[in-house]
Amino acid sequence: MALLETHKLNKRFGGLQVTADVDFAIEVGELHCLIGPNGAGKSTFFRLILGEHRPSSGEIVYAGEDITRLESHDRIRRGISVKFQVPGIFKALSVAQNLEIALQHHLEGQSLSGEIRRQLGFLNLAADADQMAGNLSHGQKQWLEIGMATSLKPKLLLLDEPTAGMSPQETHATGEMVRALRDEGMTVLAVEHDMAFVRQTATRVTVLHFGRIFAQGSIDEIMADDRVAEIYLGKGHGAPAHG
């Protein structure tokens, strides 16, 4: 069953067509990666799903409900959550307070403080609970934001380049974490450039190019597609992708 579908989704900025007739679906329990060269429309597609942009035409259906006209916060309340590319944390607040703000929707009192402690442990940030979030290392900020995004217990988690700026080891650890989240029952849609991450995690891959769905399939199918190699991966397949 599809958790999220888009039907003929279009977004134009003036004369510029950024997404064009995107018919996309992500199944419950999938870990789906969205790749494509710069300017392919990946970020715009995310912002359309999140309600930060209004589509020029087309519709977005989430869990059977048309959410095309819903405000962003209403979509979040229905079970969509996001981790941004640049860590979207509250820098001047403590790490614990960042988590508290994310968790206070559905918890209070003892159970709230207990869950904050549990999350701090899970994110390896227990020693930094009272630290200003802005003082964390880049990797820790990414972890904190993933923690905040998953605190909402979303059904659909959107990850915008979750491994940007991470070392290969951190990237691998993030991949394991994302797989663990999927195993817990979350459906994950990630924009990612790091092909190692995509290979490690994705059950399905969609390639966007010039705002259109260019190819779709398993990572092996995508890697074997010469047209994809030409537009995105570089002819030599192994060449690193650029953000």
Add this chain to the structure above:
Amino acid sequence: MARRSLIVRLASRLEGPQTLGRGPLFWVGALAVLAAAIAYPLLTDSYTVGNTVYFFNWTFMALGLCVIWGYGGALSFGQTAFFGIAGYSYGVITLNYGGDYGLTLLATLAAVAVAAATAAVLGYFLFFGRIGGVFFGIVTLAVTLVLERFMAQTAGPEWHIGAARLNGFNGMSGMPQLTIPWPGGEPFVLMPDVPLYYVVLGLLVVVYLALRIFVNSSFGNVLVAIRENPERATMLGYDIRKYQLGAFVIGSSLAGLSGVLYTTWGQYITPSSMGLTAASLPIVWVAVGGRSDLTTTLVGTLLLISGFQALTIYGSQYALVFMGALLVLTVLAAPRGLVMALAWPLLRRAREVR
């Protein structure tokens, strides 16, 4: 039992991540300051006490701006609009219906409610219209200036609401002072001296403590989250417009309270109380004190108003230049506020000692 647990929960919110000052040391200090404030009328003459009430009157508007701007991140340049609206409303009500039978107290509530309702309507269009950043400041400033201009041209006799003449640039005057009805005796008129001092001081303590609870509540958590990163706050499922509107209405009601207290204190209100100079001063008080905290705002505001008052003896223009210079100095040298910059090392040491 339920009531008890509610009180305990509220009391626990008096301290929290959104307010400086915690632990016994802080509260002993706060009590000492309060005791000094209570003893103050015994040590000086009633004229000086009345003058101090004048200082206190403004602190409510400053605390309100601190909530809107310091905690919520929306710089309102037009809090004086709500100050004036409440002041004039108090005048219109009391000049028409008199001040007996506790009516001045009812008029106070009604005037603050008018300011709150105006803030709700204006805030609705601003926040739900997604007018943010510098444009929010420009629109709020424009509102207060338009009100000032409008009221200034109401000199003719045709400008009246019932028995209340608006009186143009000279303003409205002659409204009754706050009066507490006394069963079986003469009503108690709060002249601007010792009794009014204690009433306003009590009100200030209540408002200060209530705001500490408010900013440390889950609502306050969301408010600072919006200040820090509105997009993230939205993406945690919060309708940030409602929170911003809530803070704006609360802050503007406090500006309205200042307006009523000012009006009853001097028994007049003029359009210039909504003019550019008047609108700028609360920004200076709150910025120089340290806008992100209630206590530094309160201390900064009281210091600046009393300093301003002392300077006006030598010429009000110099005093304004001094205030402007102080704002520039704050922005350049201590963007978090001068009082905050001075208090910070002390707070850190207190934390280390503990």
